[in-house]
Amino acid sequence: EAGVAQSPRYKIIEKRQSVAFWCNPISGHATLYWYQQILGQGPKLLIQFQNNGVVDDSQLPKDRFSAERLKGVDSTLKIQPAKLEDSAVYLCASSFRQGGGEKLFFGSGTQLSVL
Amino acid sequence: QKEVEQNSGPLSVPEGAIASLNCTYSDRVSQSFFWYRQYSGKSPELIMSIYSNGDKEDGRFTAQLNKASQYVSLLIRDSQPSDSATYLCAVSGTGGFKTIFGAGTRLFVKA
Numbered sequence: 001e002a003g004v005a006q007s008p009r010y011k012i013i014e015k016r017q018s019v020a021f022w023c024n025p026i027s028g029h030a031t032l033y034w035y036q037q038i039l040g041q042g043p044k045l046l047i048q049f050q051n052n053g054v055v056d057d058s059q060l061p062k063d064r065f066s067a068e069r070l071k072g073v074d075s076t077l078k079i080q081p082a083k084l085e086d087s088a089v090y091l092c093a094s095s096f097r098q099g100g101g102e103k104l105f106f107g108s109g110t111q112l113s114v115l
Numbered sequence: 116q117k118e119v120e121q122n123s124g125p126l127s128v129p130e131g132a133i134a135s136l137n138c139t140y141s142d143r144v145s146q147s148f149f150w151y152r153q154y155s156g157k158s159p160e161l162i163m164s165i166y167s168n169g170d171k172e173d174g175r176f177t178a179q180l181n182k183a184s185q186y187v188s189l190l191i192r193d194s195q196p197s198d199s200a201t202y203l204c205a206v207s208g209t210g211g212f213k214t215i216f217g218a219g220t221r222l223f224v225k226a
Binding site: 033035040044045055056095101104 | 119121157158161164205213215
């Protein structure tokens, strides 16, 4: 079974530039998440999709971040314009519900450096 | 108050010892509890899930849950150098089943 695919693996941009990340979840997983992980911290949820609808985006900085999930499958996360503090690893995860909860499977992440 | 709190460590144990990792959470209606392992430069991977009070064992790992105390723990028996990683506690509640992670505890197992 193929895992969660993310691209690019690394991205270096200058502040005020824009950047986009892509994610393809595990086939059949209805829920998709974007997390931001700053070095030394735990993953912070940015946005959660159920199929192609947004379940939670309370911590998404909507003045600069946007995300969409087309046809309930692939998703893109965009930052425009980027700030220095956006330097982090952006993790995409998908999940299925088993037993009592959602078990998350993560992609390899995109490491973003904003200079 | 952070929603999920963990001691950042590092926690250092000798090979063969028991490593004990702890986590507390603030939302009393949380229903699902998870431990993820994250090696340096890698993504988190799920190692344990627990949904009801008590202990759950899987190989060398035991997860413990006490909802009254809002406390989750992970015990790693016969610790190996390959267990050296950051262990993330994650909690999921009702509604949209949003999963919140703690900051993680770094574990070092000395050979």
